[in-house]
Amino acid sequence: MSEEFYLAETKPVDYDCSVDIGIQDCLSIASGKSFITFAGAGSGKTYSLKEALDYLKERYSSDFIRQGKQISVVTFTNNAADEIKDRIEQNIIFSVSTIHSFCWSAISGFDQDIRKWYLETIPNDIAKIQDEENRGRAGKASDARKRTISRLIEKLEWLSEPRSFIYDPNGVNSSENSLSHSDVLKIFSNFLTTKPMMGEVIVNKFPFIFIDESQDTNKEVINAFFELKNAKYDKVVVGLFGDTMQRIFGGGEPDLGKTKPNDWVVFDKKMNHRSARRIVGLGNQIRNEDDKRSQYARHGAVEGFVRYFLLPLGIENKNEVETSIREAMANITKDVDWADTQSKETAILLLEHKMAGRRLGFDDMWDKLSKSDKIKDRISEGENNELNFFSKIVFPLAEASLNDRRSELMSILRESKSPLLDASVLESNREDPLELARMAEHEFRNVVSSKNVSFRSVLEILSEHKLLKIPEKLQAFVSNFEESGDELESGQAIHEAEEDRVVADNSEFTAWSEALETEFFQIRNYKEYIDEDSIFRTHQGVKGNEFERVMVIMDDNEAGGFLFSYEQYFGVKELSKASQKKRDAGEETGLDRTRRLFYVTSTRAKTSLAHVIYTSDMKKVKKYLIDKKFAREDEFIEISNLNSISE
Template sequence: MTKPVENPALVAAKEAQRKIDEALDAGRSFRLEAGAGAGKTYSLVAALKRLITERGQALVQAGQKVACITYTEVARNEIAQEIEDHPAILVDTIHAFSWAFLRQFQKALRNFIESMDDRREKIEQGGGVGSKPVVYDLGFFGVDASHITLGHDDIPAIMAKFISQEKFRQLFTKQFPIIFIDEYQDTDRQFMEAITENFLKVGNGPLIGLFGDHWQTIYRSEYELADYPMEEIGKGSNFRSAPAIVNVLNKLRPELTQAVRDPNAFGEARFFHANAYTGPRTDDIHSKQDLPAELAKSTREDLINRLQTEGWDLNKTKILMLTHNVLAAEQGYPSIAKIFSGRTELFAKKEDPAIKFFAEIVEPMCAAYNASRYGEMFRIFGSGPAIMKHTDKIAWREDMDTLQKLRIEGTIGEVIDHLKSAGRPLLPDRLLRRDEELIALNGDPIPEDATALQRYSKLRNVHYKEVSELVKFIERQTPFATQHSVKGAEFENVLVVLGGGWNHYNWPQLLELIKSKSLTNKNIKGYYRARNLFYVSISRPMTRLAVLATQSMSETALETAKYLFGNDYVEELAISNQ
């Protein structure tokens, strides 16, 4: 019987895993560069499971752990579940991990805080450092009569400083002989520099394993690959996308060529542009050489309708727009998008406690109540109705009716105040603490470093109707998304819309520079920023990819499009100049 041939993606993945195993066995630090769709998390979990099998018992007996540092709580939970929370592995976010290590050194923390010249005024106003305990729970720096609170940004910065001291490096290495860092390209830069300077460059300390992809750096200002003196392991597989799409990715990124799962799988990748339009185009600070707003919208809608007639299932299609600001105006949550500008993942991935609460509890409860699905409503609520008498039932109905009215007519703050009073549903602790922090200021200005509290304060004044529209977007009840919000996600079909909606991304220039390679000090940062977001966007689909460029494209830019997609798959749309 003929042995079945393994798919090329699996062969490439096994080769990468073999190299990881070799590095672990030899005690060598390494960096796994896993392109889109390669299965980066699978490799990380496989390495953790191997360590558990081979060294788990010894680590536990020695009081040591493998540290696995993640970028988000979602990733932390996913990995912890995969390894069944094994006691030899500590999986946590950079802040939780760092604070768990730092909190045991109270005297050293106080000494460090004493040296923070930029906090001198706050320290003196709070009565000095003294012997007060140092805590981390509010998210911003503060000193009062009983304790000192560290801010969100303080934690990785202090961790980096501690790692630079030999005493703490030794203690750190003793506790954590192996450290894995997931999404290394998005991890705090000060922390990564401390790891590089104090461990990697000197060849001492823990074995470090970095897992990620520097081409998918889209949340920070440094987009190029940092200098990590360690073995690079490329994972040249793509388990997500059809060959037609992977071909585009490989042309864009030839240094990390990916093998596909099924070389004969159906798929398509096409590029559409709007150069046929010769009428007036946009020319302002945020948008250059784009179609007028209404024409851009109708062009997009016409293309979507056409793709549907050509076999695209719109129920399995995601439309990626440039920014939340562009999309939010159409979808109905512009104020929320503005408040979270620059930190879109906080609401797009429900990392903000208020957004998470509204999306996962309030909106589903109200939807169930409107549909008279009371059993589902109480399931979301988290407990039985506790209705002992008729007045209890009336109280429930009155509270829910008030909530429904506020959802339509009130602000987010009014909804929160109502729920604080009614408790149906109860506010989560994180949101309640944030509200109490705002009240405790008693009208005083919010500290500059309390960015989360500043966002919350602004959020309270927004009409709640925006939340309802935002939740439809977050829970994928609309076909739209932004490139930033879908990192790590995959969809059957994807239409990527490249327009002039934000001056941080110059798509015509990106396509020109891909061909010309004419990088200068002036354009290099913008090039990498746009390249990475473009790469993330076009690597989301499994079967069908279409890119719509509504800005005017130069001949050089179109030559790049033809090189990437193929001459037969680049099309100029017929657009009326009326």
């Protein structure tokens, strides 16, 4: 059988050097050249960005410092910003920020313009929703539309007077004058295209603007930068770095790789420096149905391994089966680290965080908290303040107490500003200033000594002895919490939590009320997962990462999502009428999103890759994978053979 579709062709390691030279040719203020660099998996996108920054630093550093100018690097996430900061030498001419922070810094202080934008935008939003309501039916959707209309009318009334606006990048501040993430992007895009002075200010401050992960950057923002370049073509160079096949998040420009301004230079990095030939070949076949871009493996790259394990839906002993699969991969590849659950070079990719919860043992807590969409979104990113209170303060405190690590324990209490270490408390107990702290820690240790202790019991003991400050949203759940000397009864607590402590909605209260009854020490497993100290990751969360060995678990039923469907992608389920209608109109469907996700997960591995597919029709999936030349016949491993393979 021909290997043409399965093993990527190889090229010398310096094959893409001309791209970096070409980019540098654009890096002159008066060049009039802006560019888009398409960089597939493992092609060294960040390396090219760093090379461009180093070139500019050497060429313009002295002038820019004297003139107060900077080179802006705009990223999609905080993690991406941190990675770039780690890669480049610290220099005041570099300004590295997320797209939201960049946009907010540009519009901050334009309060009356922001107010005017809302006053012009909200009536149009109300009219659109009212039209949907007039054509819709009664029910939950109708109730939601009516609530939205009421909320927008109230906002219009609030905007009848001059206002000032703020923005919290962490999304914690929900006050009326706080801008949402999406509104920051919309307002920036509008101002940049309608207020020439803003464009003038930006290009004077930032003659070079680089946008990383441009495929995920909001399309309105990207188009605003296109217009900025068109208006100030000889005063600014804009460089986009990304890969449309790795567009994961909604809101990105789907046509970025297909349409562009005529005078922009396009660079295409074709080398994959990361992966074995077989893995690069699979990536090429996957994107052959999309943009048809292909990559080369580097000279000397090993062949590598790709294996497929097809399993029926609803199988109960998933943990045992998946352990057997890793053992089988260890035998097939002669790589014992496949079986090492602590290996930092092994990743198991799951569709949803809750799948990790079931495998790691924090599913009870997760399921309860996920009932609130607002909480779910933030715990997925490890950014929920209340859960972080348990994971970053209470759990380390429990570990230090149970293991008698006194200095660590005191350090945690000091850093978290324990009320028992307040100067007034220490002063009132001069003979033994730490007596109350020791007594409180002793009671705390007694409670956390039980492995089945609940979150609520831990919270109660912390509050009762004032060992730690209780986060505002959790105060309503503590029966003995005191404020201004008055004990809060349960009903009063709910009321005050909603009004004084700005609890967003009843779903948050209900979610926490149930989650606090679950076992506290689930927090250990959650912390391990969210800190990326386990081998589990999500499909979406590994974009940009690489591992020696990767196991991808595809299970639509367990994931329970609607944005992706591997059953549809592998031809087991037909597209819905609505999806087919979108497809016929050239619009994006779940099929397109799933294809891109399959590409991202398939190209994380350096040497060996295992696809574990739970499906309702194993024969159809196998036929699809062979027909598409994603798999060879000998790459399928039957479950019945797992034991003999792993022995």
